[in-house]
Amino acid sequence: MPALAQEENPYFEVLPENWLTVLVFLALGTAWRIDGMSGVWRGLDYPSVKTVMWAQGVKKADRKAVFNGLQTMEEAAVNILNSKLKK
Numbered sequence: 001m002p003a004l005a006q007e008e009n010p011y012f013e014v015l016p017e018n019w020l021t022v023l024v025f026l027a028l029g030t031a032w033r034i035d036g037m038s039g040v041w042r043g044l045d046y047p048s049v050k051t052v053m054w055a056q057g058v059k060k061a062d063r064k065a066v067f068n069g070l071q072t073m074e075e076a077a078v079n080i081l082n083s084k085l086k087k
Helices: 016-027 046-055 060-085
Strands: 032-034 041-044
Touching (some): 016 060, 041 046
Antiparallel strands (some): 032 041
């Protein structure tokens, strides 16, 4: 289990089966690809995903589910981040 323990948060709930994915996503906070000229958010740096999963101790059996969850979160985040550029 990663170093961070699940804590209660009054703002949102994370289902137990998604907690590891959230921890990996948060650990990837500085691993985003951003177009330098336009400032458009492209997505996560996938080689960094592999490194973070290793560092967080994600078991081989869990990697596919965590990666799928990361892609879902990444897509939502990119849409939100890029929508702020248009304003």
